[in-house]
Amino acid sequence: MSSHSYKRFNGIPLSILDLAPINEGSDPAQSFKHTxxxxxxxERWGYKRYWVAEHHNMPGIASSATSVVIGHIASATQTIRVGSGGIMLPNHAPIVIAEQFGTLESMHPHRIDLGLGRAPGSDQATAYALRRTLHSSPDDFPEQVEELQAYFEGNARVHAYPGEGLSIPIWLLGSSGFSAQLAAAKGLPFSFASHFSPDYTLPALHLYRSQFQPSAILDKPYAMVAVNIFAADTEERAKWLATSQQQQFLSLRRGQPTALKPPIDNIDEVWSVTEKHAVEQSLLSPATIIGTKETVKAKLNAFLEQTEADEIIVNSQIFHHNDRLRSFEIVSELME
Structure with a gap:
């Protein structure tokens, strides 16, 4: 097994979620260097895993070819687990994902995670461009997961080489109750997207834990929860850094996604009262934490008490690379 020695915050591991942001005025090549x-x-600071997410038709996100990015990150690191948070399975033939992740696991043994989502990660036109048909829908997700598992187990009519016989951890990702129930029924680890769906966090975790069926993979539930953290050396700077993500959500709400914008001094100048309310609903405390090390520690503790998460994965959509590094460094200083 990989000998990655990760640290813990209050007894649980912390991980990193990266959307490989494309900054305004920059390009994907720069995004991948930053990633x-x-x-x-x-890896140096003691985070347990590093996940990238599949999105399409988004000018501010570079991780659309998720498997390729995972291979790039795994090649540039030694021990940290690298995976998808997540692969949007309805966009792909499950055998292709089995082969891609079988390839990654063969190249980087015991370091690859396969997180799966059921949203298209895009709009209808993009979904059609990816699939050439819209016959498959998110409702087919349970069958697609079953098919994917069969390729790894070698029980399918067609064989996935590489892939067959490899034990790659499969996680189900969700922002509602659907994947929580499926993860519970299949005895799989579950990761919840609190960082953009905070209202559903506790109901989804309750569903997952109360319905969990032990499996060969897990004997008890394992829930990872995503949070946004903007940590800086002053409260003012942390609040300022957070305006980049607020602008990103505003552009999504307006149906005009943009590259990640630099922070601004007064966000109230760019949104209406209604828009402000809508964006803040998605970026609600306690799943969005903004402040100094002391503030982050207190709020992360409170979030942990509320959710009883087994692991927390941190998203930080911060424009300036040095500020982003500093934010993750501050969080790592809370780990033992």
Missing amino acids: VDLAQAG
């Missing part, structure tokens, strides 16, 4: 730099730093 590798952050992954290497995260």
